[in-house]
Amino acid sequence: MDCQTKALHTTPMHVDPYGSLSVPVYHTAAYQFPDAASMIEAFSGRSGEPDYSRTMNPTVTFLEDKVRSLTGAQSVTAFNSGMVAISNFFLAALSAGRNVVISRHMFGNTYSLLTNTLKRFGIEARIVDLLDINQVVEAVDENTGCLFLEIITNPQLEVADLNALSVICHRKHVPLVADTTILPFTEFDARTLGVDFQLVSSTKYLSGGATSLGGLIIDYGHFPEIDQRIKTELLFNLGAYMTPHAAYMQTIGLETLHARYTLQSANALAIARKLQTLPQVCKVGYVGLPDNPFHELARRQFGPSAGAMVTFDLASQEACFRFIDRLKLIYRATNLFDNKSLAIHPYSTIFVNYTAQQKAEMDVLPTTIRLSVGLESVDDLFADICQALEA
Ligand SMILES: *Cc1c(COP(=O)(O)O)cnc(C)c1O
Secondary structure, eight states, X not given: OOHHHHHHXXXXXXXXXXXXXXXXXOOOSBOOOSSHHHHHHHHTTSSOOOSBTTTOOHHHHHHHHHHHHHHTOXXXXXXXXXXXXXXXXXXXXXXXXXXXXXXSSOOHHHHHXXXXXXXXXXXXXXXXOTTOHHHHHHHOOTTEEXXXXXXXXXXXXXXXXXXXXXXXXXXXXXXXXXXXXXXXXXXXXXXXXXXXXXXXXXXXXXXXXXXXXXXXXXXXXXXXXXXXXXXXXXXXXXXXXXXXXXXXXXXXXXXXXXXXXXXXXXXXXXXXXXXXXXXXXXXXXXXXXXXXTTHHHHHHHHOSOOOSEEEEEOSSXXXXXXXXXXXXXXXXXXXXXXXXXXXXXXXXXXXXXXOHHHHHHTTOOTTEEEEEOOSSOHHHXXXXXXXXXXX
């Protein structure tokens, strides 16, 4: 079945007595049982029926089932934000004395989680250049809990060769874990690229209208001990499960994901091409452009579309601030893949708490603007960009 059809048609665990076409929002903490025997079946996990909404809720299960059917995953767990999906994963896969191999290009909070928070618990983050396979081979050893990367890094837009990395990982029985937030999971097959777990901030493409925060662990079943720990230990002990209301909004978002993404990614490519024609723009970052160094690799791994995030460089930080200040249509905001277009200067905002040296090491430049391209008309967006650049 086609992904758009699957996104719209999912059979719920129980048929709604009223035949509601929209998934019911089960705003309840607990569930009543007919007898002691069915309580035992539920609490032991055998019946698959919910007992308490910290660990299971029918509305959240419905969203998880939709994602499972779209990705072919063995199991999907929904969390209250992308960061808790990521932190729960690390807490399941790592322990004191073990290490995690990561790229030097990484979402700021994930980087801080590993190099500050989890470091205090005795976990070592080994930062490597994922484009240098020898560094990876050297870093991955018998104490490595996982190799973690983002499929297209933000804002540097670096793409690693997933198949090559998965061979290194799997030789040592180390899971390859990918934060795939930057592209919808409906657009490519992460499993055939050797990815064992996808971690997704569903705040972004899934929610669409920026209605809610959410995160997903999409598990292909290759490391059952990690899944087991997430489902039977961490959900109970950490309480980071998605709430039913967020799951409802993200389900509605998921139903239109493919349609929105098709338009958004086409808009992003058009804007990237137009930016290349402007003399004020020194450089455009978008892997969908044929002259981008990662274009071929990204195409081979992720298919023809290249996401809805575009970066570009101006002559100076001051020029970036002038551009941001003059925008009339595009919103000055963080977040990605809202229906509306957003612009930000990452160096002075998202990375404000990093030293100049750390930013230099991460290739976060003071001259870069990040655009999340929305669903508006390309002509209107480009007109706003041109007037903001005084072009
Ligand atoms: C936004 C984002 C996150 C964090 O997700 P939240 O839902 O904001 O907690 C993690 N990774 C990437 C690549 C992101 O863009």
